[in-house]
Amino acid sequence: MAKLDVVIFPDERLRQHCKEVTVFDDELKQLAEDMFETMYADDGVGLAAPQVGISKRLVVMEVPFDEEKPEELFKEALVNPVIIKKENPMVSKEGCLSVPDYVAEVERFADVTVKYQTLDGEEKECTAHGLHAVCIQHELDHLDGKLFIDMLSRLKRQMLQKKYTKLKRREHLA
Ligand SMILES: [Zn+2]
DSSP states (O other): OOOOOOOOTTTTTOOOOOOOOOOHHHHHHHHHHHHHHHHHTTOOOOEEEEEEEOSSEEEEEEEESTTOOOTTTEEEEEEEEEEEEEEEEEEEEEETEEEEEEEEEEEEEEOOOOOOOOOOOEEHHHEHHHHHHHHHHHHHHHHHTOGGGSSSOHHHHHHHHHHHHHHHHHHHHH
């Protein structure tokens, strides 16, 4: 396994519309494993392939089914996931490994049903609630080049863009 580099906003690779996965081979499994390792290393609960610069419809997550029972975890790699039902709007407080040290409130749905394939290509469906549902919505947005900060006001977004561009420049100098 290997930890991968996380792509940081405003990198354009976060804006790609990712490609459907059609080959379910060892390479795909390896990528999912590496994404899990990367997610654990950065203390995330979910990670999407474009966040490591890969244009594939693949996300990994490890998140409780129910926040009241934190030991029962939904640990899964979701291939070609599609939300087929969403209900009950809610406000969620989110962060993202690609937008470090920033948390914002965005509008999501509290209950979603997602259809996806496993790493072996098997079809599955799952209904999720609360944090689990939010995580699915956040990660799936990444596959279409969307970030949670897109839902903020234009002014807030421009401030963020400036802040992260500056940080990036400083990194290059170091
Ligand atoms: Zn994210």
